[in-house]
Amino acid sequence: MPLIAILAGDGIGPEVTAEARRVLDTLGLDLTYEEGLVGGAAYKAAGHPLPPETLDLARRADAILFGAVGDPDCDALERQFRPEQAILGLRKDLGLFANLRPAKLFAGLEDASALRPEIARSIDMVIVRELTGDVYFGAKGIRTTADGLREGHDEMRYDETEIARIARVGFETARTRKGKLLSVDKANVLETSQLWRDVVIEVSADYPDVTLSHMYVDNAAMQLVRNPGQFDVIVTGNLFGDILSDEASMCAGSIGMLPSAALNGSNKGMYEPIHGSAPDIAGQGKANPCAAILSAAMMLRHSLDLPEAADRIEVAVAAAILGGARTPDLGGTLSTRDMGDAVLANLV
Numbered sequence: 001m002p003l004i005a006i007l008a009g010d011g012i013g014p015e016v017t018a019e020a021r022r023v024l025d026t027l028g029l030d031l032t033y034e035e036g037l038v039g040g041a042a043y044k045a046a047g048h049p050l051p052p053e054t055l056d057l058a059r060r061a062d063a064i065l066f067g068a069v070g071d072p073d074c075d076a077l078e079r080q081f082r083p084e085q086a087i088l089g090l091r092k093d094l095g096l097f098a099n100l101r102p103a104k105l106f107a108g109l110e111d112a113s114a115l116r117p118e119i120a121r122s123i124d125m126v127i128v129r130e131l132t133g134d135v136y137f138g139a140k141g142i143r144t145t146a147d148g149l150r151e152g153h154d155e156m157r158y159d160e161t162e163i164a165r166i167a168r169v170g171f172e173t174a175r176t177r178k179g180k181l182l183s184v185d186k187a188n189v190l191e192t193s194q195l196w197r198d199v200v201i202e203v204s205a206d207y208p209d210v211t212l213s214h215m216y217v218d219n220a221a222m223q224l225v226r227n228p229g230q231f232d233v234i235v236t237g238n239l240f241g242d243i244l245s246d247e248a249s250m251c252a253g254s255i256g257m258l259p260s261a262a263l264n265g266s267n268k269g270m271y272e273p274i275h276g277s278a279p280d281i282a283g284q285g286k287a288n289p290c291a292a293i294l295s296a297a298m299m300l301r302h303s304l305d306l307p308e309a310a311d312r313i314e315v316a317v318a319a320a321i322l323g324g325a326r327t328p329d330l331g332g333t334l335s336t337r338d339m340g341d342a343v344l345a346n347l348v
């Protein structure tokens with residue numbers, strides 16, 4: 001029976017993951033679950049944000065359902081002990097280089113979007129974010145210059161194989177959709193981006209059926225709020241993808257609505273909302289669990305070959321939203337648990 005690692009983490013992570021778990025349980029699937037400590041919770045209990053037992057569980061599991069990590073109490077710790085190192089460590093250890101972040105407007109959420117309804121309605125895209133390279137994993141530190149000044153540095157780097165494999169994920173994803181791939185970079189300034197653009201163009205020779213275009217990241221950030229309907233699949237690096245996906249989430253109504261899948265080319269994956277631990281609302285039952293619930297659906301589709309069960313979850317979330325279920329981020333008053341109930345009530 002497939003094993004699911006549940007790593008709920010910090011802040012609203014456990015609150016939203018509990019709702020995803022309730023939905024999974026209701027589907028009556030043959031899955032086993034094992035919970036592990038991660039993030040600030042793990043640091044406080046075991047002295048490390050990614051304890052060996054958790055890493056072992058993640059390696060053994062067929063898929064990982066991840067909540068969120070991050071705890072203001074831990075922000076002053078040496079970097080290796082900070083909660084965020086757990087998620088970065090898992091991505092790197094498991095080779096989860098391909099991060100799919102679908103952003104679409106659920107019918108009924110037009111008024112929750114930061115955009116005008118007629119613009120928001122057109123949003124239906126997938127951001128394919130590279131997840132194990134870029135400034136995230138380059139050489140970094142704070143050093144002292146010859147003049148005695150403190151100097152922070154984070155190296156941006158990608159080699160051509162890293163670019164080519166994420167480009168292929170972008171092209172393959174575009175093939176299953178409208179056949180349009182936009183590569184977002186900063187090739188007018190950055191050498192890393194110039195190589196990115198060159199390699200994406202080389203790989204495009206294998207995908208003559210996909211229309212490839214390119215855009216600088218600053219323009220892409222602007223176009224995302226001007227005319228998001230122009231985007232089908234966006235492929236981009238780790239940092240640009242992080243920023244653009246938070247921006248896309250608000251265009252689609254709320255950061256509480258966007259799920260993600262982190263994949264490594266096998267069936268294994270880690271599934272998580274794109275949002276963080278939201279310390280400002282943690283423990284208040286205000287968090288929107290939809291992103292976590294939709295992440296569970298992505299898990300069923302990408303890791304467990306259960307597309308019908310995934311569809312059932314997505315249809316239930318869409319129906320709950322259409323029926324007016326709204327947490328505070330969407331302008332409503334439902335609690336996290338109530339929103340979970342609304343999704344369960346619409347499971348058919």
Ligand SMILES: NC(=O)c1ccc[n+]([C@@H]2O[C@H](COP(=O)([O-])OP(=O)(O)OC[C@H]3O[C@@H](n4cnc5c(N)ncnc54)[C@H](O)[C@@H]3O)[C@@H](O)[C@H]2O)c1
Binds near residue numbers: 067087257
């Ligand atoms: N994948 C992750 O685990 C992840 C992702 C992003 C940030 N973080 C961490 O989370 C902590 C907080 O970061 P932040 O405040 O920059 O980002 P955040 O995503 O946690 O919160 C940003 C804003 O969005 C709101 N929000 C987020 N999720 C929501 C939800 N499901 N429902 C309703 N509102 C929601 C929050 O209340 C907050 O106002 C930091 O420690 C950060 O490093 C973790």
Ligand SMILES: CC(C)[C@H](C(=O)O)[C@@H](O)C(=O)O
Binds near residue numbers: 087088242274276
């Ligand atoms: C918590 C942080 C390391 C993480 C990232 O930057 O990748 C988060 O913002 C995300 O989007 O998953």
Ligand SMILES: [Mg+2]
Binds near residue numbers: 242
């Ligand atoms: Mg982020």
